[in-house]
Amino acid sequence: MKSVLIYNNRTGIAEKLEPLLNKEGFRMLVTDNEQQLMLMLQADSIQLILLDVELNNQKWDKGIEQVAALRRVSRIPLIVISSQSADTAKIMALEAGADDYVTVECNPLELFARIKAQIRRYFQLIGLCEDMSRIYKVEGLTIDDVQRTVTADGRNVRLTPIEYKILKLLVQRKGEVLSNRQIYETIWRMQPIGADNIIAVHIRHIREKIESNPRKPKYLKAVWGNGYKVG
Numbered sequence: 001m002k003s004v005l006i007y008n009n010r011t012g013i014a015e016k017l018e019p020l021l022n023k024e025g026f027r028m029l030v031t032d033n034e035q036q037l038m039l040m041l042q043a044d045s046i047q048l049i050l051l052d053v054e055l056n057n058q059k060w061d062k063g064i065e066q067v068a069a070l071r072r073v074s075r076i077p078l079i080v081i082s083s084q085s086a087d088t089a090k091i092m093a094l095e096a097g098a099d100d101y102v103t104v105e106c107n108p109l110e111l112f113a114r115i116k117a118q119i120r121r122y123f124q125l126i127g128l129c130e131d132m133s134r135i136y137k138v139e140g141l142t143i144d145d146v147q148r149t150v151t152a153d154g155r156n157v158r159l160t161p162i163e164y165k166i167l168k169l170l171v172q173r174k175g176e177v178l179s180n181r182q183i184y185e186t187i188w189r190m191q192p193i194g195a196d197n198i199i200a201v202h203i204r205h206i207r208e209k210i211e212s213n214p215r216k217p218k219y220l221k222a223v224w225g226n227g228y229k230v231g
Contacts, residue, residue: 004115005048008053013108049077050083054082054083082101086191134146141151157210
């Protein structure tokens with residue numbers, strides 16, 4: 001179950017937020033014990049921390065230290081709630097790693113909207129990072145494994161499914177020489193029968209599509225007697 005973790009609850013915000021969280025399918029967890037807080041953060045279900053800090057009379061050091069300490073151990077969204085409305089306090093909290101800052105007077109509905117926005121933005125960013133990790137580049141050659149597209153020196157390249165798999169394998173293992181046998185077994189997942197001829201034909205076709213001069217390949221190179229490599 002998705003959970004929002006409230007640390008300290010000195011302003012009593014937990015009681016105001018709980019009905020809203022429950023209605024949207026969130027569980028609310030509350031603690032004022034630092035050791036228990038660290039244990040709770042190990043749970044995958046925690047999607048946001050609401051840090052209730054005392055920033056009164058400009059004695060902000062402890063509260064800001066709490067923000068920084070939490071940011072060192074967790075990257076999940078963190079919203080600070082405080083009775084302090086001074087711009088300096090807000091700036092210090094944000095610079096210490098808070099994603100948002102609200103004051104006690106904030107309408108619980110607005111705070112809940114901010115909570116959902118931070119969670120949504122965080123998981124969109126995770127998705128973007130995962131997508132970015134599936135984009136492979138070697139100089140002017142790019143394989144976008146999300147869109148399943150290939151570009152070479154700015155040109156869109158249309159490969160067959162097998163050609164795409166072979167090129168992707170070599171790009172993922174950039175600089176490594178793979179034998180015909182290794183390529184065949186990885187792509188077809190069976191014992192290589194006639195692997196040398198089959199791989200040679202596919203390599204020739206790939207070169208014709210990605211290389212400006214297939215006879216002098218820039219990307220897909222043969223290492224005589226050993227196999228092929230990219231990069």
